[in-house]
Amino acid sequence: SLTPDQYKVADLSLAAFGRKEIELAEHEMPGLMAVRREFADAQPLAGARITGSLHMTVQTAVLIETLVALGARVRWASCNIFSTQDHAAAAIAVGAGTPEDPQGIPVFAWKGETLEEYWDCTDRALDWGDEELNMILDDGGDATLLVHKGAEYGKTGVVPDPSTADSEEFAIVLSLLGRELATDPQKYSRMAAEIKGVTEETTTGVHRLYEMFRNGELLFPAINVNDSVTKSKFDNKYGCRHSLIDGINRGTDVLIGGKTAVVCGYGDVGKGSAESLRGQGARVIVTEVDPICALQAAMDGYQVTTLEDVVSTADIFITTTGCKDVITAEHMSQMKHQAIVGNIGHFDNEIDMAGLAKIDGIVKTEVKPQVHEWRLPSGRSIIVLSEGRLLNLGNATGHPSFVMSNSFTNQVLAQIELFAKTSQYPVGVYTLPKELDEKVARLHLDALGVKLTKLTDDQASYLGIPVAGPYKAEHYRY
Numbered sequence: 001s002l003t004p005d006q007y008k009v010a011d012l013s014l015a016a017f018g019r020k021e022i023e024l025a026e027h028e029m030p031g032l033m034a035v036r037r038e039f040a041d042a043q044p045l046a047g048a049r050i051t052g053s054l055h056m057t058v059q060t061a062v063l064i065e066t067l068v069a070l071g072a073r074v075r076w077a078s079c080n081i082f083s084t085q086d087h088a089a090a091a092i093a094v095g096a097g098t099p100e101d102p103q104g105i106p107v108f109a110w111k112g113e114t115l116e117e118y119w120d121c122t123d124r125a126l127d128w129g130d131e132e133l134n135m136i137l138d139d140g141g142d143a144t145l146l147v148h149k150g151a152e153y154g155k156t157g158v159v160p161d162p163s164t165a166d167s168e169e170f171a172i173v174l175s176l177l178g179r180e181l182a183t184d185p186q187k188y189s190r191m192a193a194e195i196k197g198v199t200e201e202t203t204t205g206v207h208r209l210y211e212m213f214r215n216g217e218l219l220f221p222a223i224n225v226n227d228s229v230t231k232s233k234f235d236n237k238y239g240c241r242h243s244l245i246d247g248i249n250r251g252t253d254v255l256i257g258g259k260t261a262v263v264c265g266y267g268d269v270g271k272g273s274a275e276s277l278r279g280q281g282a283r284v285i286v287t288e289v290d291p292i293c294a295l296q297a298a299m300d301g302y303q304v305t306t307l308e309d310v311v312s313t314a315d316i317f318i319t320t321t322g323c324k325d326v327i328t329a330e331h332m333s334q335m336k337h338q339a340i341v342g343n344i345g346h347f348d349n350e351i352d353m354a355g356l357a358k359i360d361g362i363v364k365t366e367v368k369p370q371v372h373e374w375r376l377p378s379g380r381s382i383i384v385l386s387e388g389r390l391l392n393l394g395n396a397t398g399h400p401s402f403v404m405s406n407s408f409t410n411q412v413l414a415q416i417e418l419f420a421k422t423s424q425y426p427v428g429v430y431t432l433p434k435e436l437d438e439k440v441a442r443l444h445l446d447a448l449g450v451k452l453t454k455l456t457d458d459q460a461s462y463l464g465i466p467v468a469g470p471y472k473a474e475h476y477r478y
């Protein structure tokens, strides 16, 4: 059974509730359950030691237990300070045991971590004691970043200096590395040498991987799970369509219908977010930098303009860009009284929270956890959700199971690819083959009563594609 130093969660007594919700989620995650059945005998992940850094939710619990069912051993941390569902984390820690005798999976995650605790949890998930991990399953790239930064300093022998950091959070990372490397300078270099690869969940983490690869810094191969069609065109879009308003409702319970809502960014997340708000009857305005996405938004019937044009008249502001400084302190000081401001992109730098806090005379009041009223010197106040971190996971419970089953089936297939076929993947960033993408979609059709049309041989040869797929060329964009 797990000893107390092998996990850290908020409250083990929530495990029974967590287990109930995991059982309900399994039924809604047909892709993951099919993969469990398909690979039950083959055990393709036997010998895999996977460190996961991904929102510790009920859906992630089903992912973790799928990896274990295929033979892997797992250690887990969340990839955001607010996104853990404490009952899911407790159920994972308790496993087949009881709260008094947990026998589950090492997990270091609770809702409302400090940034120091967050990075410590990530580090503990990476630390397998006498063994080394050999796989990373990442969301946003923080576990990958810690290994890379640690290995870099391990190589040069230069002790990380927090005062050189360009942000408060990076200073925390550097001081953690400084502490760890002081006692074991090669800790992260050893890890990097053993890691067969990383599978990355989200747009922002994927950006980081391609950048590291371009700069010649990437130390192991990566599969870009985000750009499986059955991930980004579903989770990012339909997931956010569900969970954006869930977060706004649970955070504020304000009537969205009739309000003016601004969605910054019209990529996959922006498309789902705009539809989510329009579905509630909001008048939605989009901002974009990319003319193609701006044109898409216009064709979809949204007004497209700049934030400056509407900042003092709109009621709800949502960032979905993965960019930084999209909503500045200056913007926020011009907003209407009780305007709602939130972010659904991966990191918290889309909204300039540091700048907001620095406004002379500003007063921050906690309405409830993850909901704050910031009273400006003008006497007006704005409501900021999840301190500018992704609000669908901070104020609500993230995406629902069915859409995450698509994302996570891609994750499991990607883990199997990299772990079982390591030699076929030299250091680089890859996407899964289209056959597997189509397979993930196929696994989710029955549950929705979808009946596919079958190509005749004659039709297939007319189109020049196999009857069984893949049906589209690589360049097709869906």
Ligand code: NAI
Residues within 6 Å of the ligand: 202, 203, 204, 205, 232, 235, 236, 239, 240, 264, 265, 266, 267, 268, 269, 270, 287, 288, 289, 290, 293, 320, 321, 322, 323, 326, 344, 345, 346, 347, 390, 391, 392, 393, 399
């Ligand atoms: P994307 O690249 O498809 O879309 C981002 C869009 O923002 C692009 O069209 C880009 O042109 C636009 N943009 C960039 N800078 C801008 C600016 N300054 N003003 C206006 N528009 C701007 O990326 P995707 O997949 O939509 O992801 C967006 C973010 O959401 C990423 O950080 C991603 O990791 C995260 N994400 C969050 C999820 C959640 O559950 N909260 C789920 C999936 C992704």
